[in-house]
Amino acid sequence: MKSMKKNLKKKLAGIKDKQPNQQNQENQEDLPIYPNKNDFIKSVKDKTHSPADLIIRYVSPTITIVYIDNLVDVQSLNELVLNGLKDKESITPSEIHSILPIPEINLSIKLNKSINEMLIGAALIHIVGQPEVVIAKISSYQSRGLAAPENESQVIGAQIAFNENINTNLSLIRRYITNPNLCNEKFTLGRHTQTTVSMLYIHGIAAETHVNTVRQRISDLNIADLIDSAVLAELIEDNSFSIFPQMLLTERPDRFSDGLLSGKVGIVVNGSSMAILCPYTFFEFFQSKEDQNLRWPIATFVRLLRFVAVFLSIFLTPIYVASLTFHYEVIPQPLLVPLSESRAKVPFPPIIEALFLELIIELLREAGLRLPTKVGQTIGIVGGIVLGTAAVQAGITSNILIIIIALCALASFTTPNYTMGNVIRVLRFPTIVLAGFWGYYGIMLAFCILLIHLLKQSSLGAPYTAPYYPPRFKDWPDSIIRLPLLLIKRKSVNTRGGNSEHPINEQNGGKKV
Amino acid sequence: MKQFKLIVSLLLSIVLVIGCADPKILERVGIVTLIGYDAGEEDKVTVTSVVRQVNPDYQSTVNTHTETEATGEKTRLKVNLESSKKIVAGQMRVVLFGEDIAKEGLDEMLHALIMNSEISTSIYVAVVEDSAQTLIEGQYKNVTDIGQHIYGIIEHNIEQQNAVSSTLHEVVRDFYSPLRDPLIPIVKKNGENIEISGTALFHKGAMVGEFPIEDTLYLMMVRGKFRHGTLELELPSEGLSAKDDLETIPISIDSIKSYRQMKLVDPAVPEFDLKVIVQCRLLEIHSSISTADRTIVEKLEKGINKILESEISRIVNKSIELHSDHFGFGEKYRADTRNAKLTEEEWHEIYKNLKVNVKVQSTIVRDGVFE
Numbered sequence: 059m060k061s062m063k064k065n066l067k068k069k070l071a072g073i074k075d076k077q078p079n080q081q082n083q084e085n086q087e088d089l090p091i092y093p094n095k096n097d098f099i100k101s102v103k104d105k106t107h108s109p110a111d112l113i114i115r116y117v118s119p120t121i122t123i124v125y126i127d128n129l130v131d132v133q134s135l136n137e138l139v140l141n142g143l144k145d146k147e148s149i150t151p152s153e154i155h156s157i158l159p160i161p162e163i164n165l166s167i168k169l170n171k172s173i174n175e176m177l178i179g180a181a182l183i184h185i186v187g188q189p190e191v192v193i194a195k196i197s198s199y200q201s202r203g204l205a206a207p208e209n210e211s212q213v214i215g216a217q218i219a220f221n222e223n224i225n226t227n228l229s230l231i232r233r234y235i236t237n238p239n240l241c242n243e244k245f246t247l248g249r250h251t252q253t254t255v256s257m258l259y260i261h262g263i264a265a266e267t268h269v270n271t272v273r274q275r276i277s278d279l280n281i282a283d284l285i286d287s288a289v290l291a292e293l294i295e296d297n298s299f300s301i302f303p304q305m306l307l308t309e310r311p312d313r314f315s316d317g318l319l320s321g322k323v324g325i326v327v328n329g330s331s332m333a334i335l336c337p338y339t340f341f342e343f344f345q346s347k348e349d350q351n352l353r354w355p356i357a358t359f360v361r362l363l364r365f366v367a368v369f370l371s372i373f374l375t376p377i378y379v380a381s382l383t384f385h386y387e388v389i390p391q392p393l394l395v396p397l398s399e400s401r402a403k404v405p406f407p408p409i410i411e412a413l414f415l416e417l418i419i420e421l422l423r424e425a426g427l428r429l430p431t432k433v434g435q436t437i438g439i440v441g442g443i444v445l446g447t448a449a450v451q452a453g454i455t456s457n458i459l460i461i462i463i464a465l466c467a468l469a470s471f472t473t474p475n476y477t478m479g480n481v482i483r484v485l486r487f488p489t490i491v492l493a494g495f496w497g498y499y500g501i502m503l504a505f506c507i508l509l510i511h512l513l514k515q516s517s518l519g520a521p522y523t524a525p526y527y528p529p530r531f532k533d534w535p536d537s538i539i540r541l542p543l544l545l546i547k548r549k550s551v552n553t554r555g556g557n558s559e560h561p562i563n564e565q566n567g568g569k570k571v
Numbered sequence: 572m573k574q575f576k577l578i579v580s581l582l583l584s585i586v587l588v589i590g591c592a593d594p595k596i597l598e599r600v601g602i603v604t605l606i607g608y609d610a611g612e613e614d615k616v617t618v619t620s621v622v623r624q625v626n627p628d629y630q631s632t633v634n635t636h637t638e639t640e641a642t643g644e645k646t647r648l649k650v651n652l653e654s655s656k657k658i659v660a661g662q663m664r665v666v667l668f669g670e671d672i673a674k675e676g677l678d679e680m681l682h683a684l685i686m687n688s689e690i691s692t693s694i695y696v697a698v699v700e701d702s703a704q705t706l707i708e709g710q711y712k713n714v715t716d717i718g719q720h721i722y723g724i725i726e727h728n729i730e731q732q733n734a735v736s737s738t739l740h741e742v743v744r745d746f747y748s749p750l751r752d753p754l755i756p757i758v759k760k761n762g763e764n765i766e767i768s769g770t771a772l773f774h775k776g777a778m779v780g781e782f783p784i785e786d787t788l789y790l791m792m793v794r795g796k797f798r799h800g801t802l803e804l805e806l807p808s809e810g811l812s813a814k815d816d817l818e819t820i821p822i823s824i825d826s827i828k829s830y831r832q833m834k835l836v837d838p839a840v841p842e843f844d845l846k847v848i849v850q851c852r853l854l855e856i857h858s859s860i861s862t863a864d865r866t867i868v869e870k871l872e873k874g875i876n877k878i879l880e881s882e883i884s885r886i887v888n889k890s891i892e893l894h895s896d897h898f899g900f901g902e903k904y905r906a907d908t909r910n911a912k913l914t915e916e917e918w919h920e921i922y923k924n925l926k927v928n929v930k931v932q933s934t935i936v937r938d939g940v941f942e
Contacts, residue, residue, distance in 0.1 A: 382597045387661030387691070389597070391719065394662060398625040401598040408596065496592055 089169040093187050095122055102182075105173050117143050125181040131198035134160065139181060139194055151190045154183060162195040174252065199223055204230075207309050209476050212348040219309045224254055224328035227311070231258065231326075234315035239263075245276050248284040254328040255290065263321045265553050268337060268518050272323045287327040291334045296516045301484065303477045304517040305336040306343065313347040321553030323518075337517035337552045339524050341537050344368065346474035349540050357540040365538050367469035372485050372508075374469075375412050376493035376501050378462050382408040384497030396458070403453035409494025411455050415463045416486065418445060423467070423483075520552035598625045601656040604633075604718025607703030608680055609669035611639040616672065616680070618646040619704045621718040624656055633716045635708055643683050661689045664722040666696050666739070667758070669703040670778070677746075678776040685743045692740040695725045698771045698778060700759040712763050721758065724765060728756075732791055732798060734767050746776060749915035750901030754790070757781060772895040780893040782886060789882050792829050792847050793898055801825040801854075806874035822871070823855035824935070833900070835907040842926040843900060847883065849875075849931060853938035862938045872933050879931040887927045896922055 089105075092098045099114060102124055106112060111127040121143055125135070142158045143149075151165050166172045167190050176182050179197020204226070207219035220227045228242065239261040247253050255276065259269050275294040284290055288307055295304040308314055309332050317335040318324050325334040344364050349357040381389055382401065389397060404411055422441040426434040442464075449455045466486065473479035485508070492500030515522035525533035533551040535541035605621040617639040625631045636653060638646040651658050666684060668677055684690055699706050707717055714720045728734040734756040745753035752773045759768035770782045770790060782790060791797045805819040827849060834844040853862060853871070862868055890897060901918045905911045913921075 383594045384592055386595055386597045386600065386602065386659065387689070389662070391662070391664065391722070394597075394602070394623075395631055398598045399631055402625045403627050404598075407594065495586075499592070 091167055091169055091172070091184070091189050091191050093189050095120075095184065095186050098122070098184050098191075099124070101169055102173065102176075105169065106177075118145075118147055120147060120186040121149075122184045122186075123181050124176065124184065126176060126179070128200075129177075129179040129197055130181050131179075131196045134196040135181060139183070139196065143183070149185065151183075151185060151188055151192045154185075154192045158192075158194060160194050160196060164193040164195070165190055166193055167191075178252065199225070201226065210308065210310050210313070210346075210474065212346060212351075214351040215348055216310070216312045218311060220311055220314075220326075220331045220333055222329050222331050224256060224326055227326050227333065228256060228258075230311040231315055231318070231324075234311060235260070235318060240318070243273065247276070247279055247281060247290070249282050251283045251285065253284040255284070256326045258318060258324040258326065260318050260321070263319065263549065263553075264323055265321065268323050268520075268553070271518050272325070272336065276325070284327065285329065287325065287330040287332045287334050290325065290327055291336075295336075296518065300511065300515055301481050302340065302512070302515060302522070303343070303475075303481070304338065304515060304522065305334050306338045306475065307332040307334060307477060309333075310347060316347060316350075317550075320548060320550035322550065337520040339517065339520075339551055340512055340515075340522050341526070342550070343475045343478040344473060344538070345536075345540075350543075354540050354542045361538050361540060364472050364474070367472040368482055371466045371469035371482050372489055373501060373505075374462055374466050375416065375459075375486060376489040376504070378459060379408045379412050379490055380493040380497040380501055383494060397456075400456040400458050404456055405453070407494070408459075409490065411459060412463070412490050412494075413487070415449070415455050415459060416466075416490065418449075419463055419467045420483070517552070525551045595657070595659055595661075599656060600659045601654050602662045603658060603660045604662060604716065605665050605667065605707065605721060606660075606663060607667040607669065607699065607707045608643075608672050609702045609704050610672040610675055615639050615641050616643065616646070617704060618643055619707045620646075620650060620658075621707060621716070622650070622654065622658060623716060623718070624654075633718070635717075637704055637708070643680070659689065660687070661691075663690055664694050664718065665725060666694060667699050667703040667706065667721070668696070668755075669699050670701060673698045673755075673771060673773075673778040676775070676777040677773075681739075681743055681746055681776065684739060690739070692738065692743070694739050695722065695729070696737045696739055696742045696755055697721075697725055697767075698755050698757045700757050700768055706758070706760045706765065709760050710763070711765065721765060724758070724767065725756065728767055732800065734787060735770055735790060735794070745897070746773075748902070750896065750905060750913065750918050751899050752895045752897045754794075754895075754897040772890060772893055772897060774894045779895055780889070782889070786882075786886055788827075789879070789886050792849070792879075793831055793845065793883055793887065795831065797827065797829040799825075800827040802827060802851075804875060804878050806871065806878070820857050820860065821855075822853065822857075822875075824851040824875070825854050826850075826852040833898075833903050835904060836928075838904070838908050840924065840926050841904055841921060842928070843903070844928050844930065845883070845887070846930045846932065847879070849879065849933040850936050851875075851933060853935050856938075862935075868935055872935055875933045875935075876931045879933065880929050883931065884927070884929045887929065891922065891925050891927075894919060894922060900925060900927075 089101055092101055099122065103112070109126070113125055113127050115123045117123055117140065123139065123143075138159055143154070146154075155163055155165055164175070166175070172182050172191050172193055175193045175195070179199070180193045180195045183192040183194060201221055201223040204218055204221055206217040210219075218230070220230065232240065237260060241259055241261050243257040245255045245257065247255050257269075257272055257276065272294070276290075279293060281293065291303070291305045291307060292298055297304065306317070308317075314324055314333045314335060322335050322337065325336075327334075345361065349361060352360070382397070401408075406414070418441070422438060422445075425441070426438045429437055446460050446464075450457050450460060467483075470479055470483045470486075473482055489501060489504040492504045494500070496503065512523050513527060521528060524530055525537055530551060532547055536546045536550070540546075601622040601624045603620050603622055607619040609617040609619070611617040617637060619635055619637045622634050622636060623631055624634070636650045638649040640646045640649060647658060647660075666680075668680065672680070685692065711717065711720070725734070729736045735754045737753070737755045742753045742755060745751045752775070755771045755773065756767050757769045757771050759766055761768075767784060769784050770787055771778045772780045772782065788797075788800050788802060791800070801823065802825070803821065803823050805821050808818055808820050828851070829847055829849040832844075832846040832848070834846070836842045836844050856862065856871075860867060862871075887898070896918070901913070901922065904918070904921075905913050
């Protein structure tokens with residue numbers, strides 16, 4: 059089964075890749091830099107199909123500067139580059155390299171490379187008679203300011219979230235972790251997007267195998283484009299066919315840094331405000347960073363509450379459906395009369411009734427998500443109250459089911475991770491259908507399938523259900539409960555085996571920043 | 572891929588072949604909450620059932636149906652023919668047996684009940700003084716669902732140990748055990764009320780006699796551990812009171828905790844020593860008697876012992892007379908006698924001559940505490 063899936067994955071990847079590959083090969087023929095000014099400009103224009111925002115400035119009869127408008131920082135262009143090149147008639151590229159006061163400056167004799175650099179915000183300085191250009195990296199990057207996290211908000215803890223700029227994000231992480239062992243390996247992914255991806259880990263804490271796995275998976279990727287980290291996570295996770303996420307997407311730098319410090323491997327993608335953490339276990343998805351900031355009995359209570367909520371959210375409606383359809387025997391006698399009386403007018407069997415109400419709740423949720431914030435709240439209230447009462451009075455649903463459905467919906471919101479919350483909310487539907495067909499046997503079947511599936515999953519090859527299966531008792535103090543910090547191992551579950559004593563410079567590969 | 576196809580086809584066939592289970596949607600079935608059996612003419616049984624149904628006006632109605640047929644299942648068919656909804660018995664809480672059918676023997680009914688997987692074994696069994704049908708069809712004030720009402724009466728009294736516990740499981744266990752007989756409480760229609768009026772004694776499946784409700788306490792003491800109970804006794808006054816004008820002293824004790832010890836002394840007769848150890852609290856006593864005096868308390872305890880011994884001896888002897896071994900002497904005998912190899916008939920032969928020496932050891936733990 060597993061090998062089949064892998065084959066299928068390869069095939070899919072193959073189909074995706076074939077066309078762009080051919081196109082790319084045409085572009086691959088690498089041109090030199092023409093010493094002649096007009097030839098150079100023509101070659102650049104040909105390559106980039108002379109876009110409207112390509113600016114060509116003649117500083118002096120010999121020196122030409124080519125850049126893309128809005129990608130370069132105007133201030134540094136004027137003050138540093140143009141001022142520095144003023145009145146320089148005969149000068150070589152290496153002289154420019156040494157006199158321009160710009161942090162990052164390169165020389166190149168390849169046209170393709172130079173144009174790629176220009177496209178991410180460099181200015182190309184061409185000198186007549188020289189087969190070489192100077193690449194002055196003065197890129198300006200438009201990004202929003204740092205804001206409070208919206209999806210993973212918490213009461214006690216840092217109120218800062220990643221934004222879309224990888225450099226800002228990396229600096230945020232380095233503010234949390236001041237350690238020369240924090241390694242940063244850079245990759246460029248996507249033929250059309252050239253997205254910068256950074257793999258972060260702490261040497262000596264993260265397990266070598268995990269680092270190697272992630273590095274290999276990222277460098278093996280042959281994709282046309284990469285816009286968001288969620289796509290990258292799906293491409294490199296162990297089983298893309300599973301409904302469960304195997305890597306965490308977080309927008310909190312404190313949570314990300316905490317993951318790195320406990321031995322996980324992190325990935326930051328340029329242009330995406332969510333960073334990836336792996337390996338992650340099923341139970342860690344239900345932990346919030348805030349749990350560590352609360353007193354331990356309260357954190358334990360909250361964690362247990364979340365697990366009860368997950369269980370209720372998946373199984374409460376199916377239990378209602380199964381009990382009313384097949385197992386009237388188990389209904390306690392005091393509940394018998396209210397239950398049957400509230401169902402008396404409903405013309406559908408319980409399964410249709412439950413699916414109908416669940417559908418309404420999902421519609422409300424989706425509508426609330428898409429609508430503008432102000433309208434969204436109103437829709438929620440109108441939908442919830444008006445539809446609910448009307449449905450009961452029209453005799454389409456029973457009162458008790460409304461309570462149950464509302465409870466389930468509420469419970470599914472308690473999951474701290476949005477991706478996992480979505481999974482919980484979807485899992486309910488097949489369970490309701492099975493319960494409606496086979497009663498408690500169906501629920502048990504759903505539970506078994508779920509359990510078997512979870513046991514089969516892995517995250518970077520590490521067991522997904524750790525620390526419970528396989529049992530790792532030392533990790534239990536920080537699982538579905540949280541004991542005092544004194545009893546908690548700093549390294550999180552599944553990250554053992556990383557304690558290599560090698561100094562940092564002995565490790566090969568990877569660019570250390 | 573082959574494996575995948577196999578799994579998919581297997582799953583599909585499971586779904587399609589096994590298909591859907593037989594649904595019994597709550598509001599579309601008639602739920603039997605109570606069943607009463609009476610003896611009908613010509614070996615038939617008359618079955619009275621209480622059926623709760625829900626109508627679309629959000630109200631549930633309770634109907635009783637009475638049918639006389641050779642088997643219980645056939646009466647269910649008859650009730651189904653009369654009812655707009657399918658009749659199911661899974662929510663049944665109480666089974667009542669009329670006195671006449673109980674005296675004929677409950678063998679067939681108990682067998683049918685325990686064989687029916689729909690019916691829980693934790694339901695209660697009770698015998699009705701007179702006929703079950705008149706009890707069920709009677710009109711009672713403020714009782715909408717007679718099934719629930721009778722269940723309530725029996726359940727809380729059994730929990731408070733005012734009546735012997737008679738779940739279907741316990742009754743059937745005693746019934747099928749060769750050395751033990753069941754004991755079932757009796758309910759009675761008393762005007763506009765229903766009450767528990769006593770305890771029926773059985774010999775093999777048939778009712779052979781009954782104890783009045785006042786004897787339940789002693790029955791419970793001999794049957795095993797007993798937690799709470801209240802007792803009013805009249806002790807002879809000699810030596811207790813300073814005044815001589817009282818002939819007997821009424822006392823009241825409660826919070827009775829007791830356990831019993833049963834010992835086979837002589838397998839030949841056979842002779843048993845039955846010792847009941849009682850701890851109690853003195854609740855009421857005549858003001859002229861000082862309970863601060865230890866000797867008086869000891870005298871009181873002796874008085875209590877004497878009365879309890881005679882009462883317990885009386886009920887044990889009555890049980891022996893009626894050939895009903897509901898205390899489990901037979902099981903104790905078999906357990907304590909090497910190679911007893913006792914058959915049911917042999918034991919009933921022996922049981923007639925059973926001799927039981929009853930001894931009660933009571934302690935007044937404290938007095939005068941009110942709640």
